[in-house]
Amino acid sequence: MLLSAVILTAVGCKKTQESEDVVHDSFSQAKQVVALASPPGDVVGKLVVGYQAWFGCLGDGSPFNSWKTWGPNPPSPGHINVEMWPDVREYTTTYQTGFANLGNGQPAKLFTSYSQQVVNTHFLWMRQNGIDCAALQRFGSALAADPRDLNWRNGNVPMVKAAAETYGRKFFIEYDISGWTNFQSEIKTDWTTRMQTHTSSTAYAKQNGKPVVSLWGIGVSGRPGNNAVWTDVINWFKTQGCYVIIGVKRDWRNDATNMSAYNQANMIQPWTVGSMNGIAGANNYVSTLSADFAYCNSHNQDYQPVAFPGFAWSNWHTGAQNEIPRLHGDFLWRQFYNIRNNNIPSVKVAMFDEYNEGTAIAKAAENASMKPSNQYFLTLDADGVACSSDFYLRLTRDGAKMIKGQIPLTANHPTSHQ
Template sequence: MSISPVRKHLAQALSAVILLIMLLSLFPGAVHAASAFGQTPASSFSSQSGIQLENSTEGGQNVAFIDNGDYIAFSNVDFGSGASSIDVRVASNNNGGQIEARLDSLTGTLISTVTVPGTGGWQSWVTRSASVSSASGVHTLYLKFTGGTGNLFNVLWFKFNAGSSGDGDVVGHLFAGYQGWFNAAGDGSPNGGWVHWSKNSNAPSASGNVNFELYPDTREYSKLYQTDLANLGNGSPAKLFSSYDQETVNKHFEWMKTYNIDGAALQRFGADESDAPNGWKTNRDSVAVKAKNAAEAYNRKFYVMYDITGMNAGNWVNAVKHDWSSNVVNAMHLTSSPAYAKQNGKIAVCIWGIGFTDRPGTAAESAELIQWFKNQGVYVIGGVPTYWRTGNNDSKPDFMNVYKSLDMISPWSVARFGTLQSADNFKKNTLEPDFAFTQQNGIAYQPVIWPGSAWSNMTGGPRNENPRLHGDFMWRQAYNIKSTGIQTGYIAMFDEYDEGTAIAKMAENSSMIPTNQYFLTLDADGVSVSSDFYLRLAGDINRLFKGQIPLTAEHPTSHR
């Protein structure tokens, strides 16, 4: 019996439909998966709870009337080989809240947390970003909304960004400033004395020859040098490390790896146009190479951070140019190290001190140096004054075009506030408008975080001048930074025992310091914390910035 052409075509079509249905059931991800990397309307959810839709002033519809615990979900989202960040378009006429991005269920893997601020209106749209981790392949994406009472915010769209191959070492990461400037008699350094530990290069002693505020916890160092201070409270001899020893630098970078600090901004002082050797420069360059070695060994990143403090106002630009070309690039080969930090495919450098009223350099000179680096394909970070944006107080008034020419701005904030309340005031009056300005002008933003400070042994100033508050002070800064929508940070400093801003291991109490000399100990405010507490706290701050732990007002780090 013959089959008519029409019936034959209908049978073929039906077979094709059945085959398609089978494919959809067997391989839903392969057929239906939508790329995570396109701009996805929030209104295109596959399921939701608690929300409503409304028309948006920017076109289309936005998700609205969001309360704490509501969510929207999107089936078969393809993250490919991995996402590195998420952008979300949001608005809030309230205090905002958080968006938790989770995989496959409301309690599934947390891949990011986006902080939504108040924007001044339900249709006053801003884009907020956050880092993403552990997202690859095809998943159901849940956007869970958390916050206070009442309507939190509106959401218009979201977009994930793919990870880059080897780039992006600075933005979305946490670095710590690394001094590496301590010497001890007998360490083999051409400096030949107790540089930075004492006031006159003789051994530190209780007769007024102590130049540092925090006594390091020395139990893990393989090389130590005897001071003229009395034994510690626990009976151990009062010894100190030298940054000139490779073993010491290794230990510091080992701690960075162990405690989840992404890398070090290697401080570089005293650039000049002469290649004539002297002990100080030889010591500095030796430590720089040892830092490179340690970064490679412990898989940390580093970049050079020029501090122009004290440079000759007549030739500081040429001095930096010469030092970079002759020493950093050609002699020490720092920038060719696989550990040298890159951003946007470019090697990074920081110039700290640009625009400060008490540092050298005119606006024209600073602009020349920045452009010189950029012409060589270098990503330029500026360590700038606190009040760079307003051009007053610690900032020279005519530097705005210089600041705007930078790839990244990192304003100094150490000792600009000293209490939790003043940290909150700093957020409102400085941090938030700074960040808004940099976003509007396409500049990356790297705020400074510091644990507290004092330098009574160096200057005779007050003891415990800016208290650490057993981590509350440092966490509050991180909380304020993250809640503003920033995921990048610079810790001042890793090993600054002189001015009391170190996060590296230090004395917990009187049993770990000499019995005949004052040092600030970690229990100064009546709470006992371990010597590695600030390293652990820094690691949690990094996790917070990367969206790996939720934003909480209280730090999650145990004191011991």
């Protein structure tokens, strides 16, 4: 999912331990009286990650069997679409790029998402780090445009299903309607003829006893449809027995034209990636966060805010390197803190494997020794603190615990950087 970044000023913000304890006590009491639309299930009261699963490599045996999403054939200096270089040490098969060796002398190789071993590894990381559920992205505009894309997406779902079943995680289909001109009819056909069958899996996410489906781009600028179309599609999925999440723009409550469509959804998920910067930016969003949650509660809807670790896409599009800094975990933690401090029980982290926009929490290059020596990539030590490749997975684990009330509310993350 792509949105331009908006840069805001970052300043520090700290609380004393005494005030944190007071806030924690208040949270514990308030949590007992907040009336939520739904009880805890596979998405309410859980931490969900967006899962792209869109990377391909030449020779991987996929429907494309060529470089996909990483960059051109082959990815090489100046020809790369990702901001971060992944840590590939746990994948059994990787593929040679056109880059020079990594700083540590190892060959510059990448992974394919069209691999059961890779998907298994990702879901193992999810289990190890308390990630409850993955929203598997399904980009509708490509399904009819290129049969290879349709076959890729259709073939990838069973891999995700198998991995989720193996590692005790949940997953659900998240449709992205960007550029999908005929989505009103085609999404219904795709669901009934291809995707609905996967809901029989024990790993397919259910909320209120209903299979979950997400529609991203409802009311978002530049996405197809209008109030009547979005209302029709949301309600159609509800007639299919689904629990419907909609991904909407950050300021959705100011959109009176489309409010009747928003009101049909079971869960509202405003998209915030790129729209805030630093601790001050995260704190400035609190009033919106609180008002969104109150609106959803008053309309018997669930609410799922989006948190992200940082943002940059200088290798893929224009923009500054390290445009929205991660602040060695402090930025993401502040978002978790604000969600918990507002008694909100659910969160989506964007994204698990989005190396393109620099939002991935999956394992990534720690420093220059783990990236190609002849190309810029954002590394996890960019903000002056050395972080292990799994730091953001572990930070997400601790954030999930805090939001669920399993550890106290704390302004400073407890996660070790190494």
